[in-house]
Amino acid sequence: MDKGFKFISECIDLNHDGLGVFKINDMTVFASNALVGEKCQLEIEKVNSNYCTAKVIKTLNSSPNRVKPICKHFMDCGGCDIMHLNYQSQLAFKEKMGIETLKRIGHIQNVNSLGIVGMKNPYYYRNKVQVPFSKINNKTICGFYRKNTHFIIPFDECYIQTNESNDIIKFIKNLANEYHIDGYVENNKQGILRHVLIRKNCQEEYMIILVVKRDQLNNEKEIVEKIIKRYPYVKSILINVQEKDSNVILGEKTRIIYGKDELIDDILGYKFVLSHKSFFQVNHEQTENLYKIVREFADLKESDILLDAYCGVGTIGITLSKFCQKVYGIEIVPQAIANAKENSKINNVNNIEFYLGAAEEVIQKLDVHFNCAVFDPPRKGCDQVFLNTIMNKNIDKLVYVSCNVATLARDLNILSEKYEIKKLKFVDMFPHSADVETVCLLAKLN
Numbered sequence: 001m002d003k004g005f006k007f008i009s010e011c012i013d014l015n016h017d018g019l020g021v022f023k024i025n026d027m028t029v030f031a032s033n034a035l036v037g038e039k040c041q042l043e044i045e046k047v048n049s050n051y052c053t054a055k056v057i058k059t060l061n062s063s064p065n066r067v068k069p070i071c072k073h074f075m076d077c078g079g080c081d082i083m084h085l086n087y088q089s090q091l092a093f094k095e096k097m098g099i100e101t102l103k104r105i106g107h108i109q110n111v112n113s114l115g116i117v118g119m120k121n122p123y124y125y126r127n128k129v130q131v132p133f134s135k136i137n138n139k140t141i142c143g144f145y146r147k148n149t150h151f152i153i154p155f156d157e158c159y160i161q162t163n164e165s166n167d168i169i170k171f172i173k174n175l176a177n178e179y180h181i182d183g184y185v186e187n188n189k190q191g192i193l194r195h196v197l198i199r200k201n202c203q204e205e206y207m208i209i210l211v212v213k214r215d216q217l218n219n220e221k222e223i224v225e226k227i228i229k230r231y232p233y234v235k236s237i238l239i240n241v242q243e244k245d246s247n248v249i250l251g252e253k254t255r256i257i258y259g260k261d262e263l264i265d266d267i268l269g270y271k272f273v274l275s276h277k278s279f280f281q282v283n284h285e286q287t288e289n290l291y292k293i294v295r296e297f298a299d300l301k302e303s304d305i306l307l308d309a310y311c312g313v314g315t316i317g318i319t320l321s322k323f324c325q326k327v328y329g330i331e332i333v334p335q336a337i338a339n340a341k342e343n344s345k346i347n348n349v350n351n352i353e354f355y356l357g358a359a360e361e362v363i364q365k366l367d368v369h370f371n372c373a374v375f376d377p378p379r380k381g382c383d384q385v386f387l388n389t390i391m392n393k394n395i396d397k398l399v400y401v402s403c404n405v406a407t408l409a410r411d412l413n414i415l416s417e418k419y420e421i422k423k424l425k426f427v428d429m430f431p432h433s434a435d436v437e438t439v440c441l442l443a444k445l446n
């Protein structure tokens with residue numbers, strides 16, 4: 001099969017990225033903007049050794065589950081994957097994809113899912129956005145990366161972030177043009193402003209982080225004054241310097257130009273201080289639902305000793321602290337651990353201790369018998385040393401929280417030597433993307 005080859009075929013499935021799956025002559029072909037049951041005319045764009053990618057030229061019959069995406073940039077932007085699928089079908093797709101991945105990668109035969117928790121209104125949910133800036137035709141622009149590229153598509157509005165965030169971003173872009181602050185151009189490494197990050201809490205207070213190539217922002221004072229005059233709910237503005245040419249957005253150096261490096265959010269009745277570098281779940285409503293499931297699965301007793309590994313600013317451990325005797329939290333980011341310690345103080349939680357370091361190293365030094373361990377690692381999953389140490393510690397039950405079902409499946413396969421899956425539930429933390437959050441309860445094998 002060659003590039004440019006045209007054919008008609010029916011979409012038989014969606015893959016883990018939300019791409020339509022087609023078969024022709026035993027070759028698998030992936031194409032965006034196709035739904036199961038739709039007959040499409042396709043044109044091959046790229047030929048790989050065991051699959052091809054194609055573009056849909058024409059859809060010959062529309063799926064009953066297809067909807068017109070609310071966002072006009074959906075087809076180009078790399079932010080959302082399945083906005084063309086109605087929300088109920090998005091939820092069904094995520095649960096099915098999660099179960100199939102656990103079977104395929106984790107070799108887990110009987111996956112009994114307790115379902116997926118969706119949102120009442122799956123829009124405007126993100127409390128954190130990061131928008132790339134650049135310069136085109138002598139103007140500073142901002143937008144989102146085109147799917148799988150670093151080409152920026154200017155945007156007017158994004159439907160998964162708040163209207164206020166959309167507005168603040170546009171205002172900063174206009175200020176950048178007014179004060180001749182050039183957006184950073186990756187190709188020739190010219191310009192200053194690389195990204196604008198915005199975080200918000202549930203009281204609708206905002207933090208803005210201007211990520212720059214060099215720490216020289218023209219008219220810094222006027223910019224701060226204009227932002228806070230127009231948006232009084234902006235509580236802090238920071239400058240972060242990223243000199244390196246890498247995909248990592250934030251650099252090491254940060255300077256506060258207004259307010260403090262903190263935002264205080266509320267989760268399940270507890271207050272959480274977070275700084276610009278601390279991880280915090282991006283969807284407030286679904287975070288509360290996720291933590292309620294963790295609480296139910298952990299089913300702690302007053303005498304229990306709990307491990308909260310990969311604890312971030314201490315959210316899971318602190319919300320569970322009143323149900324057990326003692327909690328130990330481990331986290332690798334120093335600012336997050338500083339926030340976690342402060343969070344235990346402001347919530348009057350006295351039965352929790354936090355350790356700074358890699359979970360795989362700290363866990364080996366902790367001479368504690370845990371009754372239950374919760375772990376919520378980043379997308380790459382847990383380190384094998386961490387999993388082996390957990391298995392040697394003979395802990396009765398584990399609650400694994402994951403934002404990447406493929407690495408969860410890999411890790412569950414390792415843990416299956418000593419643990420069996422008791423419960424599994426999905427949470428739609430990222431509506432319109434193909435990702436899903438999973439909570440899994442494991443019990444020690446007899």
Ligand SMILES: C[S@@+](CC[C@H](N)C(=O)[O-])C[C@H]1O[C@@H](n2cnc3c(N)ncnc32)[C@H](O)[C@@H]1O
Pocket residue numbers: 278279280281309310311312313314315316330331332333336357358359360376377378379403
């Ligand atoms: C998905 S977040 C979960 C944080 C927290 N449980 C929450 O719900 O907000 C993963 C966290 O693991 C931390 N992390 C990454 N690698 C780590 C490691 N090797 N050891 C300990 N923490 C790590 C990250 O900094 C991040 O805070």
